[in-house]
Amino acid sequence: PGDRPCPRSYPRSCMKCGQGSAVLVIRLGDPFCRDCFREYFVHKFRAMLGKNRVIFPGEKVLVAVSGGAASSAMLRQVQEGLSREAAKKLRFVPSLVYVDEGAVRRQTPAQREETLARMETLLQATGFPYHLAHLEEALELPPSILQPGPGGSGEPGPSYKEAVDGFIQQQRQDRDGGTALPGLGTQDTPAGPPAAPRLPTAARTQELLRLFEAVETTTAREELLQMLRTHLILQTARTRGYTKVMTGESCTRVAIKLLTNLALGRGAFLAVDTGFVDDRHGDVLVVRPMREYTAKEIAFYNHFFDVPTVIVPPLLTKRREKPSIHRLTESFLLGLQEDFPSTVSTVYRTGEKLSPAPAKASSESERCLLCLCALDIEGGEWGRQWGGLRGVLCQPWGHHTVTTEGPCPHRAESKAAFIPLLCYGCRLTFKELVRLWGAPELLPLGMGVSIPMAPLLQGPLATLPPYVRAEAQRR
């Protein structure tokens, strides 16, 4: 069915060298032998970085490793690229970060410790400095993580060529002067036998779990996980002076994300969410160098060339919950891909044509509280819905005075305070992040009645991460 080419008899020869016997088919029926495939794979990584020219020589780059196939392959490419001789060598200074999400992936403490130990061994073997973070640490993030940092477009910096020239010159000087370049492994975790990884306290883990269990849908839970992970990695980058973060989204993952985010109401931000460069944070740039590798290419590469991976269980779900939009989109796309093998690449290529809107909204009042993209909605249906609240002073905590002309949906007011701070997509997610609060404690209100917010605090908003509430209050 579909337009899949007919399989031919085995063996077939490599289309590139014509000699080696082919071991896999990539793209639309291109057979490659092992050696040519390796060359193709390695070359693609450097071509991505070279073509896009956003990573400057000598720059400190934080490489986010999840233990999964794509980020592990990415790590291998970083190792390969930095180990080459002379002019073709990659020239940035990598550190690694791994986020332990075991708390929300149904792992027992023993399983988490085992996973951490395996990851630590894996990271140590590279010789690069690394950080192990726990998702629980997201509970302690400062509200400033939700503010775009200084820098980004508009700030004149050295051009790529100038940076390269400067770097080469510096290298020459150092060589002549006999001083060593800043070495790897000097900061962060030094090399040595891995210390026994320590898990966060049970109380912290419980707090994190409460956050996740309060989320109403699997879709919103996936979004929450991604948000916390991103912010945690970003914080690691900021506090240690990394100006770039590399994440391992594959072509397949990018195509799935594109369609998923469309369904989530994030159509306005497809370019930053899936593009090679994500500049929403200002001072730290996120790049996605694996976005032209299909999941199949990555899986074969990892198998042929012994790239170690550490697989963890998926995000927790409650009994009889419907699958998330993320999972459904994945099934849909991969299913279609079976019969129409250009599906993923077509979606991907369409996404490639999107470019980020020229950066204008740099002030935080014009950025979404959660995803930091430019606010794309003015009042709209939310404005009308809460339109009956005139003269409202909305302070999510402390006492709250209301003057209203009609029935006051007071329970919703505390949520309503967040709405203007969020983009369209995040508003939809937010509705499901914050559980609806039961009616009994709700007191009917007359004019000018002030009610204590404390009971409301224990309700819906208490299940938002502290840094989100704090930043919302500040705005």
Added chain:
Amino acid sequence: SRISVVHCFYFRGGAELLFDGVKKHQVTLPCQPEPWDIRNLLKWIKQNLLKEHPELFMQGESVRPGILVLVNDADWELMGELDYKLQDQDNVLFISTLHGG
């Protein structure tokens, strides 16, 4: 010649989770008049090895989209996919690419 043994491996991406965490199976296929192909092997695996959630491994008569199949370390697309006729001592490897990253 009759085939007797096929080595099945379930690696990477958690495919092994569907098989009680067991990464390797040495499968002795019962003799039958029709030659064993991947199609029949999958049926056999579903009946005899899959512990739970068959829909996470198979879809219809093939593997679920997102699961790769390698025969003797080569892409099954080069070998005829479901129609490939198994030989004695063949290695069949299943790699899941789902939810990875």
